[in-house]
């Protein structure tokens with residue numbers, strides 16, 4: 001079963017950047033195939049990783065909706081397999097699946113269920129699954145996965161950031177997801193902000209090279225020896241996601 005790492009947190013706090021840096025680190029460590037999952041309808045993970053997405057789960061959902069229903073179970077099964085293989089983008093050292101933007105609340109739910117079924121199916125084929133989520137907390141209750149080995153609650157050291165991290169902890173307690181370890185990743189700072197009862201996983205320093213790459217539309221793989229990347233590397237080792 002794949003080791004699943006998920007990121008969560010408020011808008012613009014650095015979730016996608018963290019997910020991308022973790023993927024870069026896992027690929028560099030060569031510890032098995034990695035699946036990057038962009039579960040944010042406002043997809044940015046692919047771009048941050050320098051990958052072009054050719055199809056999304058939301059596209060597949062739309063195609064399935066406009067098709068005449070078939071009674072043949074085998075047809076449906078092969079549609080599923082074919083659909084899944086058509087939206088996996090193969091990149092350098094990892095694969096990527098993107099949720100895309102469903103067209104309405106109902107489709108949202110259906111696309112989300114489809115993504116979950118895909119991830120269940122793919123679980124055994126990868127050593128790691130890294131999930132980049134949309135801002136807020138709704139995605140947690142919609143749950144794209146059944147278990148999470150490491151939940152990184154990304155936060156900036158502000159009152160709003162602290163409250164958001166605390167709310168995420170409360171929500172996760174009430175969900176039918178097994179979360180093996182969770183903690184706060186303080187983003188764009190050198191200083192951890194202690195939160196009672198919540199582990200600090202790491203602080204990721206402000207890193208001009210990371211910001212420049214984003215502003216210039218370059219991928220995280222184009223950033224050389226970055227301070228932020230080193231913090232991510234340490235965190236993956238400290239949490240035993242990677243061997244030292």
Ligand SMILES: Nc1ncnc2c1ncn2[C@@H]1O[C@H](COP(=O)(O)OP(=O)(O)OP(=O)(O)O)[C@@H](O)[C@H]1O
Pocket residue numbers: 009010011012013014015016017018040044134135187188204205206207208210211214215228
């Ligand atoms: N450690 C860092 N140093 C400098 N800039 C950073 C760092 N981490 C993230 N950023 C910048 O902050 C901005 C927001 O980051 P990012 O897109 O990762 O946030 P997000 O939480 O995924 O946002 P959204 O909620 O919109 O999905 C980007 O311009 C990114 O380059």
Ligand SMILES: [Mg+2]
Pocket residue numbers: 015016017040044133
């Ligand atoms: Mg993002």
